[in-house]
Amino acid sequence: METKKDKPKVLFILGATGAGKSDLAVNLALKYNGEIISVDSVQVYRHFNIGSAKIRPEEMKGVIHYGIDIKDPNEEFSVYDFVEYTKIKIDEIVKRAKLPIIVGGTALYVKALIEGYNFGNTDKHEDYRKQVENDIKEFGNEFVYNKLKQINPKLASNLDYKNSVRLIRAMEIAEFGEAQTKTQECEYDFKLFAIIMDRQKLYTKINNRVDKMLAEGLIKEVEALYKKYGSQLQPMRAIGYKEVVAYLDNQIDKDKMIELIKQHTRNYAKRQLTFLRGLNNVVYIYNEDKNKAFDDMCKEIDKWL
RNA sequence: GGUACCAUCGCCAAGCGGUAAGGCCAAGGUCUGCAAAACCUUCAUUCCCCGGUUCAAAUCCGGGUGGUACCU
Secondary structure (H helix, E strand, O other): OOOHHHOOEEEEEEEOOOOOHHHHHHHHHHHHOEEEEEEOOOOOEOOOOOOOOOOOHHHHOOOOEEOOOOEOOOOOOOHHHHHHHHHHHHHHHHHOOOEEEEEEOOHHHHHHHHOOOOOOOOOOOHHHHHHHHHHHHHHOHHHHHHHHHHHOHHHHHOOOOOOHHHHHHHHHHHHHOOOOOOOOOOOOEEEEEEEEOOHHHHHHHHHHHHHHHHHOOHHHHHHHHHHHHOOOOOHHHOOOOHHHHHHHOOOOOHHHHHHHHHHHHHHHHHHHHHHHHOOOOEEEEEOOOHHHHHHHHHHHHHHHO
8 A cells, every 4th residue: 555655745836816826836946846837728828828827938947847838729628638748747757856846727627636537538539529519509408418317317417518518528428438436546645735815905916917918918919819720719718818809809899808808817716716615635825925925835845845 | 047857786777556677796606528618606675865645655746965968
């Protein structure tokens, strides 16, 4: 039986967008000889820079960052891909006797990793998925959902049938019986920090950051991507991108666009906080003062290492 | 100063005598292959104020206050 001591140590830093994770992570990496893996469903994409608040090379201070710019805009990326990718990277970093530090805002990805999600068969049944997708288009979500209820009532009971993507996946699972819903034991000895701050303060930071993004040329960035790839890309649905697309399509004016980006980012931050509350073993770090937050984390890490 | 119209949740707004629609915002939540996504729940014991009519008033009447438009 593997004991906690044998497991690789992995540090996680989560938190709402704009709470100041990246900067703290880089400083921790410098102090503890670490390498960073980003957990961010948008920053994996090349050319989605300003709107995703991607860390700039000079801000990395020489610390190696993985999980950024690993996909082209027209490629798909999912929790599954993240878990596969990150497991490999963690192994590599540990083999080099360095500390893996996983930093970002996509908490589901982290949850999947630490709770040992088993996604079942890795093969995607593309043809079957297409077929279900067509059924949804033709007959509606409810029709397909009723079908699912007949095949696998248990799967259906927990499903939000209005969400087409989940419905397709559920049908795939039902049809091929590949899902494993059991949670495996975590393969890492991890420490998980959540960087938090006063809600009003966080909202103010978010609003200011959006203004900064605009000043840095967010609209130009989106326009270029739009021209090259169109608006149907997976990352084009991210906050800061879909609103600019709506603006470029003349559906909303510029002021409305800015207001919506801010509002959606605030809503997102709130959802992140909600998700964090559902995770176990979270050590909350109150980031009122950057240096104090850093010291608090160091104390915790020293105990843990 | 005169005349007309208006005053309902943080915002928009329905209601036209029978016991406060809806949308937005906000808050809370769900989550095993799009998660910066998608979805769910909650959110006015009260309608500017005072008085009156009525079994019953946000709805009718009188007065006040505030706003808007036009006239002088």
